[in-house]
Amino acid sequence: MRVIVVGAGVIGLSCAVRLAESGYDVAVFARDLPLETTSAVAAAIWYPFLSAGDRVAGWARSSYDEFVKLAGSEPSVQLRHGKEYLREPLADPVWADVLPDLERIGSPLPGFRDGWAFTTPVVEMPSYLQYLVKRLETAGGTLNRAALSALPNTADIVVNCAGIGARLTAADSTVTPIRGQVFTVEQFGLTEWMMADTSAEELCYVVPRSQDIVVGGTGQPGNWDLKADEKTAAEILERAITLVPQLRKAKVLKHRVGLRPARPTVRCESVRTGDRQVIHCYGHGGSGVTLSWGCADEVLALVNQAA
Template identity: 45%
Template structure:
């Protein structure tokens, strides 16, 4: 690749911004095209707990998660700037041997009868997205509000395009394997909960129970509704979320509701991270399909995507399965 060439990253969520930061800090001239305002993107709605969740392939996810963890731990030294904190909590119904190397790398992880206790990054996503935008600007990158109807629009303006469009890749990359997994949550005034809690086992497959203490309130969840495109909060679902969370922490039942939120996780049978040549000698790199774990794997995937944009050698390039 000509090092003076421009790179356009399509997508302004956590995957797109992190990828853009890595590229810009390696000396590439980077523009990010984002359809949504920062507060409206799926990443801004996410609870922000770093844990491999609803994402494949497992072997690569493990590596991406570990490499991302290595970035988040030092970022947690300045949470007011980065939005990253290291917070203790409990993951019910999970054993350490299910997590491979992740279990050995996570600080203070230990098994208990009901599951695991661990200290992991818990990220204030609005603050973290702002931090990534600021870091991108400091590295010389730019962010533009732009609706992209075809990836060819970006290829017409730059030799290299990185497709981090999340759910938008269903149409932009003509990939029907990309589908939404709807997540609804409730934000309440925190009645004193200082540790996170997640339980995914038992009950309906579409239901989870989690409590995530964020600076802006206590995030209660949640749902995992496959193929549901609905973006409006459902009052009955919200009531059920609060009821489930109140079984864990009864004081939640009377906490004042601050907000109802819905996000559509961009799920796929496997993350698509691969390089594709386009006409005229251009390059298209795909980096999408991260499901419910985009923030968990963001830095590992960004580093691999950057390697595919400007490979230093033929060795070390990682390409995940394209999936069905």
């Protein structure tokens, strides 16, 4: 059976891989190819962020397990230890039970009163997205560029993973952008990620990868600007050097901006539209990577039910 997946970010590709490897004839259609998507900008640490709904924790746990398996064979997925600093004490997060080594930080940095440390998957997105494309093609699926203002009608089942584009493909005005700006610097030997609880719009995280380090960020709701702002970049750096002072002298490689597809809750459901079945899977906010494999498993189950 032919299935069309709309969207080539991490959600669309993960769903497409699951479907193709399960025997479906899968074609991915997307306006933006994988390295042009918001997913390619992400620091991509496994960490539920800016996503809501009763099923988020379950999807996150499934994805964590999958990434741990991949870390043993796929170089773009690495398990890295790190720390998050909190301005006020908090209870353990609801997803903490999936982490085998979560522990409280005994002596937080100045200005913080609490924190925790744990090991989590860090996914190097440019390489990882290419890895997903190869898996898709190996399983017989295809990737095609197409500027779509609505869902295609050339397959019995369509999976809508258009991210922010779901405002058009699902006529869903509840999907809104949360602008994220980051930059990368040369890798100077940093191995642990670090995050700090600052404010909802002024984020602070430093995520090392094999060849560079991602420094962020912002969480600006309703902002559609895809151009990197110099002043914002300078503010991001000032926040980040409180965690990693060596960043002040690090060589900046690239500035990037992505629009996280926020929604009151993640939408993952099957609906009948005319003579075809549409499975919507979008609105993951800043947790596309974190929820990707859990949502892909659910999409596969929904396709199996509809087939």
